[in-house]
Amino acid sequence: MIRVVMEHARKHPGLIPQFFFILLGMGGASFYLMRLAKGPHVTWKHGSNPEPWNNLSPSYQYKFVAINTDYKNLKKEGPDY
Structure with a gap:
């Protein structure tokens, strides 16, 4: 999966910001779900x-x-x- 993303990023450098913001959103959502799971x-x-x-x-x-x-x-x- 990562290899395919890296190949697409090399062929189409305009996709790099899109990949970055998708990963940032997924990381933020994961962090927020972990925070909610530890609530009182x-x-x-x-x-x-x-x-x-x-x-x-x-x-x-x-x-x-x-x-x-x-x-x-x-x-x-x-x-x-």
Whole structure:
């Protein structure tokens, strides 16, 4: 597969940026999926802690980027279970 891509890149040098950006996009998507798989709302071991999201504090920032929400000032609105 890589050999075929290299042959095409030698014959058509205009394809090199396209190959670069495709690989960059695939790498970024893979990185983001790995990041999501390690989040607090994902359970891989159901026996040890089936609901890990219940252990998080109310000031935990769930979003990747929070523009308008200040998570430091949030208060917990419910009972402790």
